[in-house]
Every structure is written in C-alpha cells, then in structure tokens.
Amino acid sequence: xxxxxxNTPALILDKSILDRNIALLAQRLEKYDCILRPHxxxxxxxxxxxxxxxxxxxxxxxxxxxxxxxxxxxxxxxILYAVSIVPGKLKQVKHLQDKGAYMILLxxxxxxxxxxxxxxxxxxxxxxxxxxxxxxxxxxxxxxEAPELIDVAKALTQLPGVQMKGVMTHCGxxxxxxxxxxxxxxxxxxRTAITKAADRIQKAGFExxxxxxxxxxxxxxxxxxxxxxxxxxxxxxxxDMVMQALGVCKTSDIALSVLSTVISHNSSENRxxxxxxxxxxxxxxxxxxxxxxxxxxxxxxxxxxxxFDNLWVTSSNQEHGLISLTNTPYTPSDFPIGxxxxxxxxxxxxxxxxxxxxxxVDGSDEITDRWQxxxxxx
Amino acid sequence: xxxxxxNTPALILDKSILDRNIALLAQRLEKYDCILRPHxxxxxxxxxxxxxxxxxxxxxxxxxxxxxxxxxxxxxxxILYAVSIVPGKLKQVKHLQDKGAYMILLxxxxxxxxxxxxxxxxxxxxxxxxxxxxxxxxxxxxxxEAPELIDVAKALTQLPGVQMKGVMTHCGxxxxxxxxxxxxxxxxxxRTAITKAADRIQKAGFExxxxxxxxxxxxxxxxxxxxxxxxxxxxxxxxDMVMQALGVCKTSDIALSVLSTVISHNSSENRxxxxxxxxxxxxxxxxxxxxxxxxxxxxxxxxxxxxFDNLWVTSSNQEHGLISLTNTPYTPSDFPIGxxxxxxxxxxxxxxxxxxxxxxVDGSDEITDRWQxxxxxx
Numbered sequence: 001x002x003x004x005x006x007n008t009p010a011l012i013l014d015k016s017i018l019d020r021n022i023a024l025l026a027q028r029l030e031k032y033d034c035i036l037r038p039h040x041x042x043x044x045x046x047x048x049x050x051x052x053x054x055x056x057x058x059x060x061x062x063x064x065x066x067x068x069x070x071x072x073x074x075x076x077x078x079i080l081y082a083v084s085i086v087p088g089k090l091k092q093v094k095h096l097q098d099k100g101a102y103m104i105l106l107x108x109x110x111x112x113x114x115x116x117x118x119x120x121x122x123x124x125x126x127x128x129x130x131x132x133x134x135x136x137x138x139x140x141x142x143x144x145e146a147p148e149l150i151d152v153a154k155a156l157t158q159l160p161g162v163q164m165k166g167v168m169t170h171c172g173x174x175x176x177x178x179x180x181x182x183x184x185x186x187x188x189x190x191r192t193a194i195t196k197a198a199d200r201i202q203k204a205g206f207e208x209x210x211x212x213x214x215x216x217x218x219x220x221x222x223x224x225x226x227x228x229x230x231x232x233x234x235x236x237x238x239x240d241m242v243m244q245a246l247g248v249c250k251t252s253d254i255a256l257s258v259l260s261t262v263i264s265h266n267s268s269e270n271r272x273x274x275x276x277x278x279x280x281x282x283x284x285x286x287x288x289x290x291x292x293x294x295x296x297x298x299x300x301x302x303x304x305x306x307x308f309d310n311l312w313v314t315s316s317n318q319e320h321g322l323i324s325l326t327n328t329p330y331t332p333s334d335f336p337i338g339x340x341x342x343x344x345x346x347x348x349x350x351x352x353x354x355x356x357x358x359x360x361v362d363g364s365d366e367i368t369d370r371w372q373x374x375x376x377x378x
Numbered sequence: 379x380x381x382x383x384x385n386t387p388a389l390i391l392d393k394s395i396l397d398r399n400i401a402l403l404a405q406r407l408e409k410y411d412c413i414l415r416p417h418x419x420x421x422x423x424x425x426x427x428x429x430x431x432x433x434x435x436x437x438x439x440x441x442x443x444x445x446x447x448x449x450x451x452x453x454x455x456x457i458l459y460a461v462s463i464v465p466g467k468l469k470q471v472k473h474l475q476d477k478g479a480y481m482i483l484l485x486x487x488x489x490x491x492x493x494x495x496x497x498x499x500x501x502x503x504x505x506x507x508x509x510x511x512x513x514x515x516x517x518x519x520x521x522x523e524a525p526e527l528i529d530v531a532k533a534l535t536q537l538p539g540v541q542m543k544g545v546m547t548h549c550g551x552x553x554x555x556x557x558x559x560x561x562x563x564x565x566x567x568x569r570t571a572i573t574k575a576a577d578r579i580q581k582a583g584f585e586x587x588x589x590x591x592x593x594x595x596x597x598x599x600x601x602x603x604x605x606x607x608x609x610x611x612x613x614x615x616x617x618d619m620v621m622q623a624l625g626v627c628k629t630s631d632i633a634l635s636v637l638s639t640v641i642s643h644n645s646s647e648n649r650x651x652x653x654x655x656x657x658x659x660x661x662x663x664x665x666x667x668x669x670x671x672x673x674x675x676x677x678x679x680x681x682x683x684x685x686f687d688n689l690w691v692t693s694s695n696q697e698h699g700l701i702s703l704t705n706t707p708y709t710p711s712d713f714p715i716g717x718x719x720x721x722x723x724x725x726x727x728x729x730x731x732x733x734x735x736x737x738x739v740d741g742s743d744e745i746t747d748r749w750q751x752x753x754x755x756x
Contacts, residue, residue, distance in 0.1 A: 140651050148645075264490065
C-alpha cells in the first residue's frame with residue numbers, strides 16, 4: 001500500500017521523523033535531574049507512546065479522562081489529568097483508580113479542593129492533586145505570589161480524601177514568543193514561577209514533592225530546570241507549522257502531514273483546489289507565514305514531503321482547501337487534477353483530532369502501519 | 379436522563395428549534411418553482427434528514443463520499459456530491475451507483491471531464507455531471523462568461539461515459555455580507571451568474587436541465603429564483619453565531635449548542651474556565667461579536683440556552699475555554715465550579731464534526747434522543 005492508494009484526505013505520520021523528535025528531546029533533558037511526563041493529548045495513540053517508551057513504563061499527561069482510560073487499558077498507570085477537576089468527573093476517576101491507575105488531578109481553588117474532598121468521601125476514594133500555577137496570565141492557575149496558593153495547599157493537606165502532591169504550570173505564553181532568545185527568557189520565567197510557588201508552599205509548612213512545568217517551546221529551550229521535578233511536552237513528537245514559526249523546529253522536523261488530492265484549477269483567480277479543507281486541516285489559523293499572510297498549512301510534494309516554494313493553503317471551506325499560486329513560480333499545470341500533495345498543518349494536536357488513525361510511512365511513500373487514535377471525550 | 383447527567387463537553391440539539399428552522403425555509407421556498415436539495419454536510423445525520431422529509435424521498439447534497447454511502451444506506455438515493463470529482467474517487471462512486479444511488483458529480487475543467495470519461499470506460503459506468511460556476515470568486519468554478527464554460531459543457535455532452543446535467547454555484551461570498559439588504563443583492567448576483575451560465579450553454583446547443591444555486595444566506599434572502607431549478611442550503615437546520623452575525627437568524631434560532639462545565643475561576647485575570655476548548659467548540663474564529671472582539675461562542679444558561687449578558691468564550695486551548703468577565707455584570711461566584719453552561723458555536727458544521735452524536739432535547743433539559751453522525755471520510 002502506497003500514498004497513491006489512499007483515499008484522501010488522510011493523516012500521514014513519518015516514523016523516522018517522529019523517532020528523531022522523541023530522541024532529540026530525551027537527549028536535551030539528559031543533563032537535567034527531572035523526569036519527562038509527555039502530554040499524550042497530541043498523539044492520543046498507544047503506538048506513538050511506545051516510541052517514547054517501548055514498555056510504556058512512564059508517567060504521562062492527558063487532557064481527557066477518555067485518554068486516561070485508553071492509555072490505562074494499554075498499560076500506562078501513572079497519569080496526570082491536566083485539566084481542572086470538577087465533582088462530576090470524579091466518579092470516572094475513581095473507576096480508573098479501581099482499574100489500577102495512579103491518577104493525579106489538578107485544581108486551583110479552595111472551592112474545587114473542598115468539592116473534591118466531599119466527593120472523595122462519598123466515593124470512598126483518595127485523590128492526589130496538584131495546584132495549578134499561572135506563570136503567564138494565559139490560561140488557569142494562581143499567581144505564584146497569590147495568597148490563595150497557600151489556602152489551596154492547606155485545603156489539600158488538611159481536608160480528608162484529597163492529597164497535596166505539588167504544583168504544576170503550563171506556559172501557553174511560549175506560543176507568543178519568537179526565536180530562541182525569547183523562548184529561553186520565557187522558559188526561565190516559567191521555571192521561576194513554579195519554583196517560587198513550590199517554595200512558598202513549603203515555607204508555609206506544606207509538602208510539595210512535585211514541581212511540574214512545561215510546553216514544547218519552554219522544555220526545548222530551558223537553560224535551567226533547577227527546582228523542577230518533571231517537565232511536560234506534547235507537540236514535540238510531531239512538531240507543526242506553529243512550532244516552526246516560533247523557531248522551535250524546521251519544516252523538515254514536522255512528522256505529521258495531511259495527504260490531499262488536487263481537485264480543481266481556478267485559473268481566473270490563479271489558484272488550485274484540494275480536497276483538504278477546514279475539517280481535514282482544522283480551522284486553526286496558527287501563525288502568519290513569512291510573507292505576513294495567514295494560512296492553513298504549507299504545501300509539500302506528496303512523495304517526500306519537501307515543501308514547494310512559498311506555497312500555502314490560503315483559505316479553506318469545509319472540504320475545500322484553496323491554494324493561491326500568486327507570488328509563486330507555479331502554474332495550475334504543475335498540479336494535474338488527481339495528483340497529490342501533502343500539507344504540513346498549523347497545529348498538529350487539532351489537525352490530528354479529525355482522524356481516526358495515522359497512516360504511517362518511514363521516509364518513503366509506502367504505508368508501513370496504521371495507528372489508531374482515541375479521539376473525543378468517551 | 380438530563381443535561382446535568384451528561385459528561386461534558388457534549389453536543390446538544392434542540393429538536394423544536396431544528397423543526398422550526400426546517401419549516402421556515404420550506405415555507406419561504408413554497409412560492410418558488412424550484413426544489414430544495416438540502417446540504418447534509420452540516421448535520422451528517424439520517425435522523426435529522428428525516429426531520430426535513432420523514433420518508434427520505436428527497437434529493438440531497440453531500441460533501442464526502444462517506445456521507446453519500448451513509449445516506450444511501452439510510453434510503454436516500456438522489457445524491458449530489460458537491461466537491462470537484464477526481465479519478466481516484468470514481469471507483470467508489472461506481473460502487474454507490476451499483477448499490478442504487480443516482481450520483482451527480484461536479485467538475486469545472488475539460489481535464490476533469492476527460493479524466494472522468496476515461497474512468498467511466500474503465501469502470502463500465504456513466505457519470506452524470508454538473509459544471510461548477512464561480513459567482514463570487516470565493517471558491518471554485520468557471521466565471522459565467524468564461525469561454526471554457528462552453529468547452530466543459532461540450533466535453534460532458536460529447537465524451538463517452540459522462541453526461542452533461544447542468545450547472546451549479548455556491549455563493550460563499552454571502553458569508554461576507556452584513557444584513558438583509560446586502561444578502562438580497564448577493565443572492566441576486568448568484569442567481570444572475572448561474573442563469574447566465576445556463577443560458578450560454580443552452581445557446582451553444584448543449585442541454586442544461588439543472589440550474590442549482592445556494593448557501594443558507596442566499597436561499598433565505600433570494601427575492602427571485604427565476605431560471606433556478608434547485609437550491610441548496612445546509613446550516614439553516616441548526617443556524618449558528620456566524621449566521622446570527624450576518625443577520626440570517628437570531629440567537630434564539632440556533633438549535634445547536636455545546637454543553638460544558640465550569641472547571642475553574644481565574645480571579646487575577648477576571649475570567650472563568652470551562653471544559654470546552656478548541657476541540658469541543660472548534661478553532662473556527664467566525665465573526666467578531668458586537669463589541670468588535672473575536673470569540674469562540676456565546677455563553678448561555680445550561681437549562682434553557684438563554685444567553686448571558688455579553689458573555690463570550692474569549693479564547694481557547696485544546697480542552698480549555700476561557701470566558702472573560704470584564705465588561706459583563708458577572709463575577710466568578712455567578713458560575714460555581716461544577717455548574718454547567720451552554721455555548722452557541724461560531725460555525726455549526728465544524729463544531730458538530732467533533733462529536734459522534736447529538737444529545738437531543740426538546741425545549742427542556744431532558745435528553746429525549748441520541749442521534750448519530752457520520753463523520754470523517756470513510
């Protein structure tokens with residue numbers, strides 16, 4: 001089975017690049033005394049998790065309890081569910097615990113800690129928790145200097161049914177940086193925030209064994225991880241055009257692409273159309289390209305995934321991708337109707353979620369494997 | 379089973395509003411001598427198609443061959459696949475024909491017509507085709523005045539294995555209009571374009587029985603459909619915040635919403651967080667809200683889906699939705715952790731694609747049905 005035999009659109013994963021990305025981060029982290037807890041929300045695949053650790057004996061991060069259940073069934077037991085926990089989900093957490101999972105939960109208010117404690121008593125359960133810390137104002141968590149941080153740590157320490165296990169932050173702000181220098185700075189900002197939070201909690205007399213930070217950019221560019229016990233990263237396994245735009249990777253480091261067929265030429269507007277649109281590529285606008293233009297992916301040759309020259313998916317409808325040929329060296333006849341292209345996506349996590357499986361290649365156009373994903377919320 | 383019993387995020391469909399939207403368009407079209415060929419790419423559900431026509435004896439439009447197969451299995455036989463056809467998909471089309479489908483295909487180049495003819499001979503098939511016409515420069519098709527239009531009609535008429543069945547246009551440009559007046563104008567522009575194309579083809583001596591136009595805004599606001607034999611519309615069954623922003627509907631006409639749980643408060647940034655993010659709502663930015671701000675959906679009360687006052691999903695991560703309370707009358711305590719909200723989505727077609735099924739309600743908070751969707755590409 002080869003690329004040309006596939007129905008399009010299809011999600012293609014290059015195993016060689018995947019393995020290289022995984023090895024590169026592992027190598028970067030070798031010098032630090034902290035563990036990697038990969039975020040599997042990107043890949044949602046046990047086959048890919050096995051590329052990180054063949055026997056799956058590793059701690060992981062997930063973004064849904066459906067992922068937690070799926071990875072538990074595949075033998076992964078140490079699972080951080082990195083979205084603030086609410087009472088309605090604790091029955092499902094208890095179910096996972098009963099099946100053998102060590103589930104670590106996240107929260108950032110005394111209200112949530114109290115609710116978790118109440119649920120724990122009802123369910124006859126114990127819930128280990130991290131407190132989310134806000135290092136950049138971009139998502140959730142308490143500021144490292146917030147008085148409430150100590151209140152939450154205290155609640156988790158003293159309330160029955162919950163356990164104070166540490167602190168966690170995610171530096172979404174790293175997605176707004178440009179180039180290595182800025183990412184080094186924001187990685188240090190993230191480290192400073194999370195270690196300060198941990199220090200304050202410990203000085204207030206509460207335990208804080210886990211100090212967890214991460215995002216692919218900050219884990220990649222951190223110059224120090226002093227005081228950090230674990231790092232998290234997700235998209236590093238695939239990389240994508242957002243990571244490329246930030247300077248985290250090169251286009252040749254992107255393992256994921258969408259295989260698509262040229263379906264029409266629109267000569268009057270000087271563009272071609274492909275059968276990958278907003279559903280196949282996602283509607284995520286990502287970052288502008290080097291011309292300063294928004295786009296939905298970089299267009300590449302189907303066989304070897306080498307980029308065409310300055311060729312972008314310029315807009316999209318549900319099942320149509322539009323590729324403008326203006327300011328490129330190409331004419332429509334360079335893209336015969338029925339020929340294939342591959343698109344490097346803006347945001348790999350979101351694009352991949354549209355597909356049930358990966359078509360795995362290994363540097364050639366032959367499909368060597370099909371790897372399933374666990375999408376949705378169960 | 380009630381809304382509060384559901385795991386979130388979940389896709390909620392209000393059957394009363396759905397039925398009202400369906401009835402309203404049918405009523406608007408009563409005075410015209412043209413048929414409705416609903417575009418089922420929005421709902422991807424036989425249960426919803428049955429609300430349009432209980433015995434499914436209607437012509438339909440689809441955006442994937444997977445939809446075509448699914449609806450055929452449910453008894454719908456007259457199917458327009460409204461994405462330019464390529465040779466690689468014709469074997470699947472032939473398979474659908476063999477199972478009883480009357481498949482109408484779309485193309486807009488002599489190259490595609492020639493390729494379809496060659497495939498038809500190889501497959502021992504006949505492929506009825508429409509020629510796509512470009513009424514607004516926004517997607518595919520030939521301009522009504524293009525010389526190539528006659529070339530394609532001629533090719534479809536004269537080549538073996540293909541049949542010239544008519545012309546089709548889609549006015550994506552209507553999504554850039556504002557208010558009824560502009561939409562009346564663009565609907566007439568669409569009608570003029572497609573009837574001009576049909577006239578030219580007929581005057582050149584070729585048959586052109588089908589004259590098909592459509593988009594929800596233009597079908598809703600057309601003041602004349604003279605010369606048009608069929609109209610297509612998809613999102614009208616649900617409506618969404620893009621349609622509301624254009625002036626096609628009111629928020630109370632939106633049948634689709636995402637049920638979500640409040641998972642955290644972020645007091646320092648004056649926002650709350652919900653468990654519906656880029657995957658649950660889609661990353662489609664839609665239109666700006668009345669404040670001129672981008673958003674990912676309008677926040678409503680869970681029970682009755684009435685909107686809160688000026689409350690929007692202001693940004694999102696994969697599984698986090700962020701709702702700013704700035705410039706609203708609310709404080710975090712109005713949204714207890716664990717409480718539910720419903721979000722009216724920007725683009726219903728894209729949001730719905732993230733879910734395997736609809737949770738159906740009927741004006742109350744009780745789940746009366748579960749309706750499956752046929753997602754992806756088969």
